Amino acid sequence: MRLSVQAAAVCVIAGAVVSLLGIVVYNRFRRPKDPEAYRRHLLEKQGRLVEGMVFDVRESIVFYSWTWRGVQYESSQDVTAIAHLLPKKRDMLIGPAAVRFHPRNPSNSIVISENWNGFRLHSSGV
Numbered sequence: 861m862r863l864s865v866q867a868a869a870v871c872v873i874a875g876a877v878v879s880l881l882g883i884v885v886y887n888r889f890r891r892p893k894d895p896e897a898y899r900r901h902l903l904e905k906q907g908r909l910v911e912g913m914v915f916d917v918r919e920s921i922v923f924y925s926w927t928w929r930g931v932q933y934e935s936s937q938d939v940t941a942i943a944h945l946l947p948k949k950r951d952m953l954i955g956p957a958a959v960r961f962h963p964r965n966p967s968n969s970i971v972i973s974e975n976w977n978g979f980r981l982h983s984s985g986v
Contacts, residue, residue: 903961904975908960957978957980
């Protein structure tokens with residue numbers, strides 16, 4: 861009788877461990893509904909911050925550059941999904957800006973996300 865209680869306890873514990881492991885694996889490897897929003901979120905939380913320069917804005921694409929560890933990077937970000945966060949006069953975005961990037965993959969970078977903005981708005985000079 862005592863052996864069956866111990867066996868039942870082991871089965872319950874093993875089932876809990878397998879369930880917990882399944883949840884961890886599922887959360888680790890599931891695909892996000894919007895991969896671009898997920899990428900922006902990760903860079904917003906974990907990205908390294910560096911000074912950069914926005915040099916062009918065309919429709920809903922922002923072109924920018926920055927230097928890190930002696931290497932000059934140029935990149936662009938499609939901001940169609942978050943265009944409502946940008947000013948109507950897009951030329952105000954051109955100039956110095958903060959850039960967030962992944963230290964292991966510097967080409968993975970952003971200048972704006974849902975909760976963070978690296979732009980320093982400038983007047984158009986008129």
